[in-house]
Amino acid sequence: MAKIKSPAMLEEYRNEILRKRERYTRVISLCGGPGCHAQHCNEIYEAVKKAVEKNGSSESVMVRKTGCHGFCEMGPIAVIQPEGIFYCKISLEDVPEIVERTLEKGEAIERLLYSDPESEKAIIKESKVPFYAKQKRLLMSMNEHIDPGNIEDYLAQGGYRALVKALFEMEPLEIIDEVDKAGLRGRGGAGFPAASKWRACRKAIARDGIKYVLCNADEGDPGAYMDRSLLEGNPHLVLEGMLIGAYGIGATEGYIYVRHEYPLTVENLLIALDQAREVGLLGKNILGSGFDFDIKVSIGGGAFVCGESTALMASIEGRIGEPRVKHIHTAERGLFNRPTNLNNVETWANVPLIINQGAVKYRKIGTKTSTGTKIFSLVGSINNTGLVEVPMGMTLREIIFDIGGGVPKGRKFKAVQTGGPSGGCIPESLLDTPVDFDALYDVGSMMGSGGMIVMDETTCMVDIARYFVDFLCDESCGKCVPCREGLKQMLFILEDITQGRGSLDQLELLKELAEVMRDTSLCGLGQTAANPVLSTLHYFEEEYIEHIKKKKCRAGVCKPLISFSINAKKCTGCMACRKACPVGAIKGKKKEAHVIQPEKCEKCGICFEACKYGAVVRK
Amino acid sequence: MVKLIIDSQSVEAEETWTVLEAARYYGIDIPTLCYYEGLSPTSSCRLCVVEVIRGGRSRLTASCSMPVQEGIEVRTNSERVRKARKVIIELLLASCPNSRTLQCLASKYGVTKIRFKPEDRGCILCGLCVRMCEEQMQAGAIGFVYRGVDREVAMPFHTRHEACRECGACQFICPVCEMPCQGPMQPGQLCNACLDAVQLEAFPSKD
Ligand SMILES: Cc1cc2nc3c(=O)[nH]c(=O)nc-3n(C[C@H](O)[C@H](O)[C@H](O)COP(=O)(O)O)c2cc1C
Ligand code: SF4
Ligand code: SF4
Ligand code: FES
Numbered sequence: 001m002a003k004i005k006s007p008a009m010l011e012e013y014r015n016e017i018l019r020k021r022e023r024y025t026r027v028i029s030l031c032g033g034p035g036c037h038a039q040h041c042n043e044i045y046e047a048v049k050k051a052v053e054k055n056g057s058s059e060s061v062m063v064r065k066t067g068c069h070g071f072c073e074m075g076p077i078a079v080i081q082p083e084g085i086f087y088c089k090i091s092l093e094d095v096p097e098i099v100e101r102t103l104e105k106g107e108a109i110e111r112l113l114y115s116d117p118e119s120e121k122a123i124i125k126e127s128k129v130p131f132y133a134k135q136k137r138l139l140m141s142m143n144e145h146i147d148p149g150n151i152e153d154y155l156a157q158g159g160y161r162a163l164v165k166a167l168f169e170m171e172p173l174e175i176i177d178e179v180d181k182a183g184l185r186g187r188g189g190a191g192f193p194a195a196s197k198w199r200a201c202r203k204a205i206a207r208d209g210i211k212y213v214l215c216n217a218d219e220g221d222p223g224a225y226m227d228r229s230l231l232e233g234n235p236h237l238v239l240e241g242m243l244i245g246a247y248g249i250g251a252t253e254g255y256i257y258v259r260h261e262y263p264l265t266v267e268n269l270l271i272a273l274d275q276a277r278e279v280g281l282l283g284k285n286i287l288g289s290g291f292d293f294d295i296k297v298s299i300g301g302g303a304f305v306c307g308e309s310t311a312l313m314a315s316i317e318g319r320i321g322e323p324r325v326k327h328i329h330t331a332e333r334g335l336f337n338r339p340t341n342l343n344n345v346e347t348w349a350n351v352p353l354i355i356n357q358g359a360v361k362y363r364k365i366g367t368k369t370s371t372g373t374k375i376f377s378l379v380g381s382i383n384n385t386g387l388v389e390v391p392m393g394m395t396l397r398e399i400i401f402d403i404g405g406g407v408p409k410g411r412k413f414k415a416v417q418t419g420g421p422s423g424g425c426i427p428e429s430l431l432d433t434p435v436d437f438d439a440l441y442d443v444g445s446m447m448g449s450g451g452m453i454v455m456d457e458t459t460c461m462v463d464i465a466r467y468f469v470d471f472l473c474d475e476s477c478g479k480c481v482p483c484r485e486g487l488k489q490m491l492f493i494l495e496d497i498t499q500g501r502g503s504l505d506q507l508e509l510l511k512e513l514a515e516v517m518r519d520t521s522l523c524g525l526g527q528t529a530a531n532p533v534l535s536t537l538h539y540f541e542e543e544y545i546e547h548i549k550k551k552k553c554r555a556g557v558c559k560p561l562i563s564f565s566i567n568a569k570k571c572t573g574c575m576a577c578r579k580a581c582p583v584g585a586i587k588g589k590k591k592e593a594h595v596i597q598p599e600k601c602e603k604c605g606i607c608f609e610a611c612k613y614g615a616v617v618r619k
Numbered sequence: 620m621v622k623l624i625i626d627s628q629s630v631e632a633e634e635t636w637t638v639l640e641a642a643r644y645y646g647i648d649i650p651t652l653c654y655y656e657g658l659s660p661t662s663s664c665r666l667c668v669v670e671v672i673r674g675g676r677s678r679l680t681a682s683c684s685m686p687v688q689e690g691i692e693v694r695t696n697s698e699r700v701r702k703a704r705k706v707i708i709e710l711l712l713a714s715c716p717n718s719r720t721l722q723c724l725a726s727k728y729g730v731t732k733i734r735f736k737p738e739d740r741g742c743i744l745c746g747l748c749v750r751m752c753e754e755q756m757q758a759g760a761i762g763f764v765y766r767g768v769d770r771e772v773a774m775p776f777h778t779r780h781e782a783c784r785e786c787g788a789c790q791f792i793c794p795v796c797e798m799p800c801q802g803p804m805q806p807g808q809l810c811n812a813c814l815d816a817v818q819l820e821a822f823p824s825k826d
Contacts (some may be wrong), residue, residue: 303766320763325662325684478763478770479745480663485710486719488768489735509734516706519699520665 003280005288007164010155013279017152023251024062026082026103029144031231033068035386036075037264040092041065044076047092051099061103064153066269067143067233068225070387071131079126079144080106086126087112104488117383131384132402136365136391138373139349143233146267151275160281162352166244167289168383169356173403175248176202181359183371188216188307188344189422189448190524191370191437197200197341202249211251212335213242214342216312217258217265220304221420222471226375226387227345231258232265234349235272239295241348242288244355246293247550249341254295257312259302269297282496284521304421304475308523309334309342322477323523344449346375358441366392370436374447380417380454383408390435396433400454411456415539419448421468421475422528424535444535460557462547466494468532476525483526486516486517490533498558502548510537522563556618559603563619566607568593570615577607577616624692638682638693649695650704650724652711652794653745658754666707666724670694673745677701699825705730712809713737714754715795722800722810730809737807741795744770748789756788 004010026484030036030045045065052058069077074088078098085108090098094112103109113122114129123129132277146153154160166175180195201211215238219227242254258266273295276282284292298316300306306321313335315321334340350372354362364370370392376399377389383405390399398418400406407413415425418435424445426433433439437447455464469490478484493510496502514530521527537544553561566577566586573591585601588594596607596616608616620631625642632641637660642649653664662681669682672692679699694700709730713735714723721743724730749772753759758820760783764773774780790796802810 213655305766310691325660325681329687476767478765478767479661479746481665481707481710481743484744484768484770485714485735488738489710489713492736505734512702513706516703520668520703520707522665522681524664 001278003278005280005285006374010160010164010287014155021062021156023092024058025060026106027062027064028098028103029064029066029069029079029081031067031069031075031077031144032065033072033075033233034225035068035072036077039075041076044078044090044092044095047095048099048438051095052103055099055104057099057104064147066146067148068140068387069144070135070137070140070229070389071129071384072387073383073385073413082583083108084125084127084427085103086114086124086129086537088114088303098254102327114337131386131403131405134394134398136373137389138353139230139234139237139346140364140375140387140389142211142237143229146234148233148235149271151236151272151279154234158356159236159352160240162355163240163243163281164287166247166333166355167287167291172202172248172250173293175244175355178359179248179354180232182354182362183359183366183369184350184354184362185370185437186344187350187374187447187449189348189419189446191447194343194347197290197343198249200329201251201339204332206250206339208338209254209444210336210338211249211253211343211504212338212340213246213249214316214335214340215254215256215348216307216309216342217256217262217345218300218304218307218312219259219262219345219449220307220475221449221451222304222473223379224377224420224449226377226450228262228265229387230349230375231256231345232262232268235269236276237274237352238348239282240351241351242295243281243293243447244351245343245348247291250291251339251341252294253333254293255316256295257298257300257306257316259306260299261302266297266299271449273297300496303477304471305477305523305525308525310523312342313340320477322479324524325522346450352407367434367436368436370447370523374435376418376435376450376452378404378454379453380452381407381411381413381456382454383458393434395432396426399435399452400431404454406455407454411458411557412459415452415455415461415464417445417453417455417464417532418451419446419531420451421472422446422524422531423448423451425455425539426529426535426613427539427559430539445531458555458557459496460553460555461536461543462494462498462553463555463557464496465489465536466532469494469529472529476529480522480526482517483521483529486513486521486526487529490530494533497544497547498553499560500551500558502544504545504548507537507541507544526574556605562603563598564596564601564603564608565617566594566596567615567617567619570613572613572615574612576612578611578617580606580610582606620763621687621689623687624689626693626695632687634687636687638669638680638685638687641687642669642682642693642695647695649682650728651683652720652743653747655747655750655792658747659751660684661746661747661750664707665741666704666711668700668703668707670697670700701728704728709735710731711743714740715743716807717799718743718795719797719800720794722802723813725809726811726814729814731811731814733807733809739807742772743795744772745794746772747792747794750774751788752783752794756784756786758782758784758786760784761789 049063078087080470106123167555176198184194185191306315308323311321375389473487571593578586625711651667660683662684669681671680716737734801802812804810
């Protein structure tokens, strides 16, 4: 492929791609995202491809493996266009029928359709599935039309039009102004206005002419995978965003920092970079505009703290990934001591959208202070696990119950955790809080990068706080005292409480320690590390007190505080529990009441699940 | 020259000074542990935090690396600073209970109890030895290994490295490898023997 040297040539190339594709009567997009990948979507993709080739329809049917479609709970997923037929939980055995009936004739196969849990009616179209219907998928919807290994797919979707507009119709400062007017705030956690950072970096003096733009794809929050899915599924969207930002800022080099746990992301990214370079969308004199820019990929070791800006830069430089004091902003002296601008994956992905449709239209979605959409990875005790993209301002209740389908197994909702280890647990009474940077902060949590963990009555809130503190004990860099020693002592205290050795004085100590950690830690990790503790203490203090005073864990999680026994009146002697117990702690003859021997019992709760008569009692 | 306020006094400082340097120039005491003249500051112990008020907003900042700025107000001994300092000393003592330096800091800044679980690690990870070795001795024989609560100072692969000339500079500068505090306390407890005397010296007005 020859290099594209002008916007007109790009349009020509685009039209050629579209013309080439006119012969396809049908396109099947098989999700190859992380969730479906675990469900063997690769084999299904290969099988569909083979079957299409075999029956001679490869000229009229396009088979595409894409990035994540979002509804991971229902994987493996396939969408067939132009009908928009949505299939879920497909398996290898379904392939011949899909090819024969759907790809050939456009018929929907009832058993593969999504059935509405309420009406139990089969839904044919993806857009009518409740999980998708309430979302606003400005960024994610493109995923299913794109094979990340093929730049032509992105171009066919109108890709790189925003870049052309930015390079040929706008001045760099106009770009920054447009992003400013759009109200774009950083999606990496703190919600800092992107344009302010860009402006500072543009102003900064580059002594040797080099400025950097970086993309933060470290994504270390437990349970979060939205940045991965965007970058892995639609890499060119992020590249286009970075290109536009770099032009606005006056940067000539870029880095994307990805954790090594995301090998497929790295692979797709490298392919995308190669293809962009090949056609002249990266490199010298891009599209004949005179603008030079290229991007490198830097692979991190997967430390949570390396998501922090200065630690990330240290890591790219090949030094230990440790934060440093920021008396001089990274906009002036960042990577290799040069002016640097860092944004999150999703922040960059929003940029082409803003340039394409303009700030005024962009602002129409979202709230006054938080514009646009936000992608969350909805996980935990929820029916519809997956990635959801919603307009800012939607309430947590709508996300969890209308889109997420609520809590499974008839359990009761207890709390939702947002913001990862820096965020907090929000109780049921505050479910009408809108997702908005400021509103979430006001209830003691934060937007974070988009992790959303739903918890039900079987989650112990003290144990959750312990879990996050334990996570941070390992993930803090350990450089500064309040964070390193503070977290360690916090963990000791929370272990005391969950093991029944806690005292009420310790609750005061927790609060005092939390305040000092927030006030004096060197970086954002330590400054926010106490949030999971403070928010659970605030909203679920009675659970802490119960653990301490009554030695009781109402969720039945803290093992030293619970015991199992069998109610002889209810026990039928069916022996189910005895067979299920992995340590042989249950004694009893057939048709006689069974007994648990406390000295042998490991409190795993398997008998509790195994008994059909509700005779096993957990206290 | 930069004009600023430190503890209600209007002072002038060289542009290149840190807040700590300015305070010390005017005889104002700020405790430090990981700071050492001639070594690059890492601001990791956080003992030197002061309250900085700028544009009506106040926050705690490590004074050892913060450059002086025109018009800021610095409080080195406010309620908030004292509270933070005490908790930091308390945390450090839990990790190095017998250190004389830390015991003295406890007495001087009024730490009279350790509410945390002591676990003697024999090192407060201030990193002075690492910087001394690299920046002054030009050896770079030691460094930090591991992360989070497991962080420690070590030679590469935990074996003696030829880069080490056994100059002893690391031991010289270490604030905790010294004669343990000779006070009357049991291991893991506070000495506080000289509490009243040093308290009076540090805060003559007893606020
Ligand atoms: C401990 C820590 C971890 C972080 N991890 C991430 C991360 O994984 N991804 C991310 O985009 N930002 C992360 N951040 C935020 C970044 O430091 C930075 O603010 C962000 O990438 C800036 O981009 P934005 O303005 O577009 O959000 C983290 C911050 C801290 C303090
Ligand atoms: S706050 Fe924690 S992660 Fe940040 S520098 Fe200090 S020890 Fe490292
Ligand atoms: S050995 Fe001493 S000087 Fe080195 S980090 Fe530990 S306490 Fe500091
Ligand atoms: S002396 Fe300033 S942080 Fe240690």
